[in-house]
Amino acid sequence: MTLVLLTEGKIEHLFKTMTKRLDKDNQGYSPLNFQKKIIHAHLNEGKNVILHAPTGAGKTLAALSPFYISKYLSEEIDFPSQSIYVLPLRTLAYSLADEAKVISELWTVKTQTGEVQEDPFFLEGDVVFTTIDQALSGALTIPLSLPPRLANINAGVWPGSYLIFDEFHLLDPNRSLQTTIHLLKQLCVEMQLTRFTIMTATLSREIREILAKELNAVHIEVTDEDLSQIKSQFQKKRKVITHSRCLSAREIIEKHTSKTIVIVNQVDKATYLYKEVKRYQPKETEVFLLHSRLLTDERKSVERKLKKYFGEKRNKSKVILIATQVVEVGLDITSDVMLTEFSSAPSFLQRIGRNARFEGEEGIVHVYTLDDSGGNQPWLPYEEDEVKATEVYLQNVCDSYFDFKKSNDMINQLCSNKDKEIWQKIKLHQKTFKEIMADAYRGHDKGLSGKLIRNIESVSILIHGKPPRDERIYLHETISMPIGKMKGFVNNLIKRGAEFKVKIQRIVYEGKDISFKNIESVIDIRNFDYIIIHPSLASYEENVGLLFGTPCKDVTYSFPVKSDEKIIKRYIYKMDTFEEHINACLKAYKEVCYSRTAFTRKGFAELFRLTSEDINRIIDFIIVMHDAGKLSKDWQSKAMNTQLQANSNFNEKILLAHTDSSNGKRIGFPDHSVLGAVIAYGLFDIDEKYNNLGQSVLTAIAHHHSAIVEKLVWEGPLKGLATLQKLLSQIGWNIKTEDMKQHLTNQLKEAKYKKDWSNQWSYWHVDPHLYWMYLFLVRQLRISDQRSFEYVEIIRNDHTSLIVEEKKNEQLKY
Incomplete structure (x- = not known):
């Protein structure tokens, strides 16, 4: 490759x-110094960036x-050739994905979150905007949005990708x-794959x-020269005022002038304030609510309103947004009062x-104490001591103006020692963590994931009157709910004696x-459960969200089905021969x-001293x-019997890979993955050049249907060795017939007595190099x-065309 x-x-x-x-002039923007430095570091020096x-x-x-x-x-x-853009909040992923689509036609942009699954296998997008939950759970082979059998399919995208971690300070x-x-130390420093x-x-x-x-x-850092050229920092003022009382609907209405944003720590508080403010209904003012428990279409509708009412080119309408921390990051919106x-x-x-965000703006931020009278831990999802430290600091600097330098002073004063403690920890x-x-x-x-990603x-939660009893259940949208909230709902039902x-x-x-x-x-009720609730026990209210204990008027109601772009495709197997299937793969x-995967192949090649x-x-x-x-x-034998039930005239001499189904349902066959891995392991060893990668190959084939496999299943001899030899020769693995028979005979003798091959799988804690190679191969x-x-x-x-051509050539000979 030319550099x-x-x-x-x-x-x-x-x-x-x-x-x-x-x-707007179609000339493009000149890069600031820090933007030029990032490009230089990555593309000229091959360095990663903080x-x-x-x-x-x-x-x-x-x-x-x-x-x-x-x-x-x-x-x-x-x-x-692929970038994974990782964010702490899903709303941020949606807004930045929309911006990236505008930038260029050179790339395909996809969004992958628990709710919007445009790219569940991180395959379709050149740039995939995703959440830290999705990215890390996939890398750890515990993907939160995929069934257990697909646990090992997404980790292999990390080697060879360009990973962008935005708002890194918000990670737990x-x-x-x-x-x-x-993960970065392993993949970027020790292996230099990412x-x-x-x-x-x-x-x-x-x-x-x-x-x-x-992380080498x-x-x-942004310099003073850069700051002087950043338009969002020009001639703007943001004053912070603290209050010793709690935030209430009356406070919101009294402080509201034109564009007001209210941000609270918890969904229940946001919902309560929204209903109270709506009850008073400020004059000529629209009020709306945004939090994490809205269905996709409604959430998108609210986000469109954000751009209309609070964006840089906002209208003059009066509006109040009441939200949780979902609006903290990434949304390009502003307010005159917060x-x-x-x-x-x-x-x-x-x-x-999100206050006085743009050039020349002035804004006021009012900060209120938390109401802990009900014992409901109002500081969550943050740590109580961190919240109290913020309160003390802001009370001491009340009526101050906050710019970038003032913000840095606050962070360095409140977080430097804590950050050092975190690093020491x-x-x-x-x-133990490893x-x-x-x-x-x-x-x-x-x-x-509760120990490795988020606590x-x-x-x-899915509300459904008549849910399907198979994996089609996953085609419906769901809403994420704290497990404590779900347990409280069930506990209340028990206390009331409800059926x-x-x-x-x-x-x-x-x-x-x-x-x-x-x-x-x-x-x-367990963490990360997928729970189906009958609509007689819960409902969904437009502009408010999921409501426990309020029944639906329609007992057949269900959450909507995801749009086609978000569905994990389920393949309906049809008959193909063994040879057809391998060539199609x-x-x-x-x-x-x-x-x-060009960059990834090159990285692994250098790691294992190959090409x-x-x-x-x-x-x-x-x-x-x-x-x-x-x-x-x-x-x-079983496959042929199944195929004959679907088509009684089928040629019984053909080797099958998949069959048709007489009733349209999938057919269960004996497990073949481990046997295939054992057969491959014996033949792979023939080329001594690759001997050190045998474990990765064995593990990949054994786990190509599920991340967790059973013991070897095998009865009787093998068929079709000539077909297998032919397919191997097509890819340049030329193995003599006698050598092939000898290796397979030896391997199958061992397989006859050894059913558990798990001691030969590749494991992350034993050899991470081989394990990441396995994850790449199996993907x-x-x-x-x-x-x-x-x-x-x-x-x-x-x-068919080849056969016709061969027949023509034969006819020409005569």
Whole structure:
């Protein structure tokens, strides 16, 4: 690959090209110094970046610019071909994704959150905007939005991607922050497989410098010269006033003038204030509510209103927005008056970024004490001591004007010592923390997300009168709810003596099969449960959200089905031969995965002292061999019997990979994955060049249908070895017939007596290099396997054309 050194002039030209569509004059913007430094660090020096910049400085453009330039210059730049943009809140993901779509037609932009699943496998988007929950759970093989059998499919996207972590200061220091640091250190420092940019407006300088040293990254800060050129910092004033009383509807109405934003810590408080303000209905003022418990269409409707009423080009209508911390970050909105509760210092500074945001504006922020009279822990989701520290600081500087420098002073005063303590804790407990990560990679237990990602325990709620009894249930939208709130609801039903046992159910898996269990008490409710509630017990009110204990008028009501773009595709298997399926998988890999993984293949090649072509050859090998277990006589016999039920005239000599179904339902066959892995393992060892990767190959094939596999299942001899040999020769694995028979005989002798091969799987805690190779390989295999059904007809047509051509050639001979 040809590499170019980007001069300062070239960087400026390319940045202007990227921003042309954002400039009304279509000239593009000149990059600020910090934006140029990011491009230089990534594309000229091959360095990762930690960026400190204020709200509205152009951090998003800065972070995306190296990726844009690499796409623009194509093969001239050695850089990842996919970017994962990770954010702490899903509302932020939606708004930034919309902005990225405007920037360029060079990339496809997708959003992947628990609610909006445009790209559940992180495959369709060149830039995927996602949440920290989605990104980390996927990397840890405990994906929150996928069923257990797909646990290992998304981790392999981390190697070889350009990872952008925005609002990094909002990560849980005891969980997601530590997990992210451990993963970046492993993938970026120890293996050099991944590139990243970390961005923050409110992390203390001490912790930024520590992170830069630990992660071998460049620490870039906005300079005074940059600040003087950032329009959002021009001639604006933001005054902060503290109050010793609690925030109320009367306070909101009294302080409201034109554009008012109210931000509170908890959904219940936001809902209560909204209803109270609506009851008084301020004159000529629209009031609306935004929080995390709204369905997708309504949430999008509210977000459109935000741009209309609070954006830079806002109208003159009077409006009050009452919201939770979902509006703290990423939303390009402003207000002349803000009312908020005390929260942590980083949270407070994010909130006031939505007041007097744009050039030349003036605003007032009123901050209110928390009402803890009901014992409801009103400081949550923040730590109580952090909230109290913020309150003391702000009371001491009451009536002060807050700009970027004042915000930095606040952060450094309140957070520097705490950040140092956090880092010391990370170093002290890193061994224990890694053991928890190892448990996640071993058992794929989603419950560990509470220790590794967030401590906010929650369940997914679906209201449905007649829910489907299979995986079609996942096609419906859900609303995330704190587990304590759900338990309180059930507890109240029990106290009232209400009959609910068949009206509240949770999804469980028994092996690979889905089932529904009645919830009879609070002990039946577990973290991350998927819970179905009958509409006679709960409802959804427009402009308010999910309501427990208020029945629907329509007992057949259900939450809407997700739009097509958000549905995880479920493939209906149709008959294809073994040879057709393997060739279709190979074509799917070339069409879907090959170009996207060039940077990754190069990285793994350097890690294992191979070439990119070697890595590609190994991928071809696992694709050809992944279904070799289906060549057992037992599997083929059952498959043929099934196919004959669907088509009695079917040729019984054909080797099958999948069958038609006489009743349209999927057919259960003997497990073939482990047997296929064992067969492949024996043949892979023939090429001594790749011996050290045997465990990764074995593990990938064994786990290509599920992250957790059973013991080896095998009865009887193998069929179709000539077909297997032919397919191997197509990809350049030329194995002599006698050698192949000998290796398979030896391997199958061992398999006859050894049913448990788990001691030969690759494990993260034993050898992370081999484990990440396994995760990369299994991702390519599973995606190629899934997408192969799109290419079967093409393979058949090509085969038919080849046969016709051969017959013509034979006729010409005579």
